[in-house]
Amino acid sequence: MEKKRIQIFDTTLRDGEQVPGCKLNTKEKVKIAKKLELLGVDVIEAGFPTSSPGDYQSVQEICKSVKKTIIVCALSRAVEKDIEIAGLALKYASRPRIHTGIGTSNCHIRYKFNSTPEKIIERAIYAVRYAKKFVEDVEFYAEDAGRTENEFLAKVCENVIKHGATVINIPDTTGYCLPKEYGDKIRFLKENVKGIHKIILSTHCHNDLGLATANSLSGIMNGAGQVECTINGIGERAGNTSLEEIVMIIKQNSYLNLFTNINTKLIYSASCLVSECTGMKVQANKAIVGINAFSHSSGIHQDGVIKKRETYESINPEDVGINQSSIILTARSGRAALAYRYKKLGYFLNKNSLDLVYSIFLKYADEKKEITDIELKKILEKANLNGKNHKILHTNHTNSRRINVV
Template sequence: MSNEKVQIFDTTLRDGEQVPGCKLNTEQKLVIAERLDLLGVDVIEAGFPISSPGDFKSVEQIAKVVKNATVCGLTRAVKKDIEVAAEALKGAVKPRIHTGIGTSDSHIKFKFNSTREQIIERAVEAVKYAKTFVEDVEFYAEDAGRTDNAFLAQVCEAVIKAGATVLNIPDTTGYCLPEEYGAKIKYLRNNVKNIDKAILSCHCHNDLGLATANSISGVINGARQIECTINGIGERAGNTSLEEVVMILRQHPTLNLDTNINSKLLYSTSKMVSESMGMPVQPNKAIVGANAFAHSSGIHQDGVIKNRETYEIIDPADVGVTESAIVLTARSGRAALAYRAKKVGYELTKLQLDVVYQEFLRFADIKKEVLDDDIHQIIEVCKLKEVKIA
């Protein structure tokens, strides 16, 4: 059975760039956009054109250079926003306008001082207007995670009828549990009568650390687009992490879902975005963190040296990492020391290893990590003790 395709909608340059202190200039955005296109993302959300002249220019320039992906511009359900986005996207091979409005009772009452009926009218009007400029119109129901399912279904049905090609169901505040978010997608699949005319999209935030889990639950229940960012960057606690959802789908073939992403470019793309934005990746970050394929426990190291798959479910090469790292610490065993010593030119016998290992432990208790240069020093100490080492 061939896998169904899940589209990857990357919003690193829009939602991701909303991180305080991580502003990118147009040149930096162009470099990242071209890399995202090479990576294989289906949609690049290039920015929010009406928000500033700089953002308009960036979207306009990105639209001209991206050759394969759809280029998307964000708007509110406001005519002027839509007009400006359409202008910025003129040069795109495949343009998309992403418009929408809040649908939760909280947003309707406190943000818009409106009614459900008026919100549907505004949503339909925005989609119809966007449709006069581009064929591909995505509608977002902001705060869909806290929106009543029955009302959300009414909104979805109305905007599909108005011409929406994609329905973005955001968990804007990162509130939903995976089962709850998946059930919401399933409800829409079963209760919006014209749902087959649009793609359901997951846009999940990470306030409770559930963005990736919610997005996966969404596609399991029928969504076919995931909105995400490189390294999971974004406002507050961030967005769904692109590299995580891509590798989850790839590592679980029984889901029969996959993406067009060239996973071998994930690590280098992560580094590019991190360096451009000045936002370090936490060492224990899944897939692209410095420790994602590093082993310091003696038990784990012994297993990985014998067979990588004992403690690694992903081949590092599949995401562009050169190899697994055997990190020498006071928790490391003889197998790890012998492995690293061989890498720097020492073939130790069992008796030699026993002696060197005792010296290694004394050294490792002083230092957090024993490096290659330290191994040379440990060997020299052992030589002074008249231990014959080749």
């Protein structure tokens, strides 16, 4: 069976920027957009043009800066002025898309809009039809679709398809859904909406309960063709689906029969760039791009990884642009890890030497969180002073020394 391509819609510059304190200027946005282009994303959601003159300018500059093959998207509410401004901001784009929509859950209809389901459908239709005056490619979002009754959601989708929507976004706006529930929602739409084969269904999942990536995966396994995500998973509240997570899940699991156009070797550098520009540090244990993602401090794990990386790593760090795994020396480390780190420094220890050095190492390690290369050299010096019968024998290799107890 031929593999299905999943489109990657990156909203780092729109939803990702909505985190308090991480405002990006136009220059930074363009820089990130260029990186996203190299990464291979299909769609860049460049901003929400009506929100500020700066965002309007950023969308325009991104349109001018990226290749003609990239879809550049601008967000709007289902409001004429929003849609007009989005259309104007996208005028330099070779492949423009307006992303417009409205809340569809009972909560949004009643409390946010003080409206009725019938009026919401009317506004949805009007927004799509109006957006079509500016661009051919119109994506409709049914905000809070995660808490919207499936029958009503299907009715909304069918109506916006009739009036020209090319993509329909099914957001789990509050991160409310469980993976099966969200997947079933996508499947229900695929099976019950007339004309659904004409459009792309998109996932847009938030991480309030830590399920954004799981829900997105469930969505594409049940028929969605696009995932909306951000670098490092940044975004409103607890964030969005993490681009690096969903892309690597697809890459590593061939049985899914899916693929993306992402150049995964650029993932880590993209993560670093976004972190630097937004000022949002990546948590150490963040999957794929966290500093601990390929670090090992347990002796059992270290021994396994040294013997064969796959014993404790399902992903090759080089596949995401990280040079190699890290063996971190702590009090939990064993002899194999210590010998490995000394070998990296150019020292080769035989068994007797290693036993001697290891006993000294443990005393250091109990006092410190992590043993550095400088401290490893100090340990060697201390080992050579422990008895007159110990000395270092040099090998003929440049920059390497073999240590033996004689």
